[in-house]
Amino acid sequence: MVAWSDQERSIITSIFSNLDYNDVGPKALIRCLIVYPWTQRYFASFGNLYNADAIKTNPNIQAHGTKILHGLDRAVKNMDDIKTTYAELSVLHSEKLHVDPDNFKLLADCLTIVIAAKMGSGFTPEIQETFQKFLAVVVSALGKQYH
């Protein structure tokens, strides 16, 4: 089990409570699809992903980016049991969507970049340390049902 100090809990809660999910979620997913174009293959049913502009303005991508942030919100609210919280989501990504679990890390990195840009100098190394720990637990939990 992962242990969280009170300080780490308050850092994670405060980062997320200050985020606009409708802004940050789409930006992170858009960045992932442009920077790592092979991730586009999972979104074949989402319509036009022909170039960066098409990806940026695709309403299905925007909606899905927001959905991912709401997915992360569940981990924030269940920090002591992220593994169980994500068991079903892990099965979905593995068995139904066949998403290569390496991609979780790539999306997590894109999210870090978007949040760092938003927070500016407020995204101190200490804040990043806690945020990376949180994302590492999320990525590991999402990969748990792969075999």
Ligand code: HEM
């Ligand atoms: C931080 C990592 C991620 C989180 C928290 C997350 C969360 C979610 C959530 C909440 C859903 C909706 C599940 C449902 O409808 O019940 C979903 C669906 C999906 N995810 Fe992820 N996801 C992550 C990473 C990824 C990555 C890296 C990819 C592919 C590169 C991916 C591809 C998909 C696809 C294709 C769907 C189904 C979309 C649809 O057809 O509506 N996910 N994800």
